[in-house]
Amino acid sequence: MKLHYFIMGALLLAILTACEQKPTTATDKVVDKVNDALDRRPNEKVRDAAEDVSDAVKDASKEIQKGVEAVTEEMKK
Numbered sequence: 001m002k003l004h005y006f007i008m009g010a011l012l013l014a015i016l017t018a019c020e021q022k023p024t025t026a027t028d029k030v031v032d033k034v035n036d037a038l039d040r041r042p043n044e045k046v047r048d049a050a051e052d053v054s055d056a057v058k059d060a061s062k063e064i065q066k067g068v069e070a071v072t073e074e075m076k077k
Contacts, residue, residue, distance in 0.1 A: 006068045013061040017054070 035041040 003068070003071055006064055006071065009064050010061065010068065013057055013064065016057055017061075 032041065036047075041047055
């Protein structure tokens with residue numbers, strides 16, 4: 001049953017991380033980085049919160065991956 005939760009969580013995390021929009025040109029990337037450093041992007045607080053959530057999702061996905069690997073190893077025994 002726990003394996004199902006790990007798989008569902010991994011799929012959800014993969015879907016959520018795929019939704020991230022990224023600047024398309026090098027100039028857009030540089031301008032965004034400068035504005036981020038100076039805290040003057042539009043909707044700065046929302047973007048910072050989204051970045052924090054993205055980081056948390058990445059950390060959680062790593063933990064889930066470790067858990068799935070541990071369960072897989074135990075199932076092999």
